[in-house]
Amino acid sequence: MLLAAESITKQYATVRAVEALSFTLDSGRIHALLGPNGAGKTSTVRMLIGLTRPDAGRIAYHARAGVQGHVAADELGYLPEERGLYVDQPVLAQVLYLARLRGMAGADARREAARWLERFALADRAKEKVSALSKGNQQKVQLITALIHRPRCLILDEPFSGFDPINQELTLELLRELRAQGVGILLSAHQMQLVERLADRIVLMNRGRQVMAGTMDELRREAGLAGRLTLTFDEAVPETLFASLPGVAVVERLASDRVALLLGDRADLNALLVGIGRGARLKAIASEAIGLHEIYLRAVSTIEAEVQP
Amino acid sequence: MKPWSSVLTVARWEFMRYFKWKQELLMFGILIGFYALLGFGQAALELAKRNTEYQVEVLNLAGLPLGFDPASNLKVSRIDPGEEVWSRRKVGLGEIDALVIVRSVDAAELIAHSEPRFMDALRQTLDRARREHELAAAGVAQADFERWTQPMTIEVSYHEEGRLPATRAEKVLVIVFLVMLLSAIMTSFAYFFVSITSEKQARVAEQIVSAIPTQAWIDGKILGISGHGLKSVLYIALFGGLALLALAKFAPELMAKAGGISPDKLAVGLAFVLLGILFWSAFMAGFAATIDDPNNSARSTVMFVPMLPVILAFPVLDHPELGVVAFLSWIPVTSMAFMPLRHALTDVPWWEVAGSLALLALLTFYMRRYASRIFRAGMFMYGKEPSWREMWRWMREPDPAQ
Numbered sequence: 001m002l003l004a005a006e007s008i009t010k011q012y013a014t015v016r017a018v019e020a021l022s023f024t025l026d027s028g029r030i031h032a033l034l035g036p037n038g039a040g041k042t043s044t045v046r047m048l049i050g051l052t053r054p055d056a057g058r059i060a061y062h063a064r065a066g067v068q069g070h071v072a073a074d075e076l077g078y079l080p081e082e083r084g085l086y087v088d089q090p091v092l093a094q095v096l097y098l099a100r101l102r103g104m105a106g107a108d109a110r111r112e113a114a115r116w117l118e119r120f121a122l123a124d125r126a127k128e129k130v131s132a133l134s135k136g137n138q139q140k141v142q143l144i145t146a147l148i149h150r151p152r153c154l155i156l157d158e159p160f161s162g163f164d165p166i167n168q169e170l171t172l173e174l175l176r177e178l179r180a181q182g183v184g185i186l187l188s189a190h191q192m193q194l195v196e197r198l199a200d201r202i203v204l205m206n207r208g209r210q211v212m213a214g215t216m217d218e219l220r221r222e223a224g225l226a227g228r229l230t231l232t233f234d235e236a237v238p239e240t241l242f243a244s245l246p247g248v249a250v251v252e253r254l255a256s257d258r259v260a261l262l263l264g265d266r267a268d269l270n271a272l273l274v275g276i277g278r279g280a281r282l283k284a285i286a287s288e289a290i291g292l293h294e295i296y297l298r299a300v301s302t303i304e305a306e307v308q309p
Numbered sequence: 310m311k312p313w314s315s316v317l318t319v320a321r322w323e324f325m326r327y328f329k330w331k332q333e334l335l336m337f338g339i340l341i342g343f344y345a346l347l348g349f350g351q352a353a354l355e356l357a358k359r360n361t362e363y364q365v366e367v368l369n370l371a372g373l374p375l376g377f378d379p380a381s382n383l384k385v386s387r388i389d390p391g392e393e394v395w396s397r398r399k400v401g402l403g404e405i406d407a408l409v410i411v412r413s414v415d416a417a418e419l420i421a422h423s424e425p426r427f428m429d430a431l432r433q434t435l436d437r438a439r440r441e442h443e444l445a446a447a448g449v450a451q452a453d454f455e456r457w458t459q460p461m462t463i464e465v466s467y468h469e470e471g472r473l474p475a476t477r478a479e480k481v482l483v484i485v486f487l488v489m490l491l492s493a494i495m496t497s498f499a500y501f502f503v504s505i506t507s508e509k510q511a512r513v514a515e516q517i518v519s520a521i522p523t524q525a526w527i528d529g530k531i532l533g534i535s536g537h538g539l540k541s542v543l544y545i546a547l548f549g550g551l552a553l554l555a556l557a558k559f560a561p562e563l564m565a566k567a568g569g570i571s572p573d574k575l576a577v578g579l580a581f582v583l584l585g586i587l588f589w590s591a592f593m594a595g596f597a598a599t600i601d602d603p604n605n606s607a608r609s610t611v612m613f614v615p616m617l618p619v620i621l622a623f624p625v626l627d628h629p630e631l632g633v634v635a636f637l638s639w640i641p642v643t644s645m646a647f648m649p650l651r652h653a654l655t656d657v658p659w660w661e662v663a664g665s666l667a668l669l670a671l672l673t674f675y676m677r678r679y680a681s682r683i684f685r686a687g688m689f690m691y692g693k694e695p696s697w698r699e700m701w702r703w704m705r706e707p708d709p710a711q
Contacts, residue, residue: 083512
């Protein structure tokens with residue numbers, strides 16, 4: 001195990017930002033921390049990197065030098081949510097500075113900087129000021145500063161922010177590559193489809209607490225949802241027609257003649273299809289596994305509904 | 310990374326962020342050009358003054374023994390009473406610069422075409438003529454009068470158990486120290502303000518603090534940005550040195566009169582100046598982190614506090630022996646200005662100098678620690694400024710990463 005948070009809690013003046021949160025991260029694994037704004041992700045990250053201390057609970061990071069109460073600075077690669085760069089300074093100078101602060105020797109830093117700038121297609125802009133770069137390129141520089149010193153543990157807050165789809169895919173590839181090299185990665189992102197494709201394990205948070213945690217399959221099971229059927233008829237159909245069918249957890253109306261059925265993990269598809277066939281004339285049917293997006297929305301909305309007076 | 314290595318990396322970065330070779334050389338070029346132009350302008354002005362002649366006509370109704378120096382640029386012609394009207398007309402036309410009518414021993418009238426720039430030369434001539442006339446009337450010889458009006462010769466010596474006064478050079482040295490301190494503080498103040506408020510707005514703090522301890526960051530900042538304060542001190546020393554060289558070359562008698570500077574006074578002054586710069590830099594680093602918007606914050610004015618001790622020191626330059634000066638030379642927030650002043654101009658026991666320096670060093674050590682704590686909390690507070698109570702609380706909270 002690389003990193004473990006055991007029942008950590010953080011209280012600010014009037015807000016309990018994190019409450020009894022537990023999770024682990026192993027080397028060569030990617031874990032995602034998801035939740036709406038104010039869920040406690042940033043507070044959790046700040047405790048993990050040592051900016052603040054938990055009021056209760058314990059963080060154990062298994063550094064090369066032994067167990068520490070937060071991720072060791074020279075083994076940490078950190079990408080903050082807010083871009084934190086000296087915009088009035090040249091790209092290369094800035095990358096070298098942050099690499100030196102992470103403990104790299106000057107020559108190593110220069111060699112690695114050249115390699116990463118080349119990989120991110122920024123080599124010819126190394127002497128330009130950061131302010132002259134586009135948002136996407138600034139994010140690339142930020143990512144380089146997080147990776148250049150070959151960290152054992154990467155904490156990435158919104159790593160895909162500012163990237164176009166092509167660069168999102170390149171980042172996805174890069175993170176898989178790092179995972180294969182044994183780096184433990186904890187990330188937070190709003191691009192659910194990318195997280196779903198990338199993360200080995202996901203922790204869903206809301207109001208400082210862990211709502212669900214596990215692999216995608218485990219989350220599906222825990223959410224009680226297995227798949228999604230999208231049905232299109234040749235005429236308008238009432239929703240009530242489907243609510244009583246066996247195994248249907250949720251009915252979503254998409255159009256007057258189109259509905260989506262979210263199926264429970266024990267749904268009997270044969271019986272279900274018989275039931276659907278008894279109604280209006282079916283034009284098309286599409287089936288897909290339930291996505292993180294639905295699980296996330298349902299988990300968060302369930303919690304929100306519980307805390308509403 | 311070892312803490313000192315981090316401190317030096319940050320110090321180098323902070324210094325180089327604002328150090329641009331081109332700008333420095335340009336500034337040097339402009340300054341040298343400015344002084345050259347100033348010198349050239351002054352020389353040209355003197356030459357123009359020397360070559361300008363003033364045509365003046367004098368109607369001496371009192372019969373004073375007027376004698377004008379033919380080498381002077383005041384060119385005088387005497388006229389008779391019958392020529393007065395024509396002479397006035399010439400003044401009006403600008404053909405001559407002025408008409409002087411000496412009406413009596415005590416009064417003369419000057420009719421000028423424009424502002425009389427020859428007034429000093431004219432007044433000296435009239436005064437001398439009047440004095441000669443009065444001395445002759447009183448039967449006093451000119452040589453006797455001049456001997457009487459010479460100042461009394463006083464030979465000064467100091468008792469071997471007494472204290473030698475500060476030389477003129479040492480008095481100048483105190484002013485140089487104060488100017489250095491003021492210049493360094495103002496320079497550091499500007500850079501700290503720009504550096505920290507821009508970092509806060511660019512949100513780089515999380516990135517840095519996740520890599521090194523806040524204390525290492527603030528120490529590096531203090532060293533790096535104080536480097537710009539020191540740079541201004543070096544520039545003053547450099548230009549001062551050039552001025553001394555020029556003085557030694559063109560006015561050696563002035564240099565001889567100024568006397569020497571004892572090395573211990575130089576060393577003590579520099580030690581206080583350097584520690585003073587570090588002390589106020591630590592203060593400014595912590596305080597700047599609490600300012601959210603530099604354009605609208607009322608707190609910006611507090612950043613001028615470091616200049617007060619230096620400004621307060623100037624009025625007491627002529628009274629270094631006052632009790633209040635001795636008191637302020639012990640207080641760490643003022644000692645960097647008052648102890649060099651006292652030490653250079655009076656006798657100060659070595660233990661007082663050492664004690665005051667130790668106090669200043671101790672307070673500087675704690676100031677950087679408290680600055681780090683305020684900085685750590687202040688850099689993560691966005692959108693509002695902390696209250697004084699919050700800042701006091703932060704100062705007492707140790708860094709969780711240490």
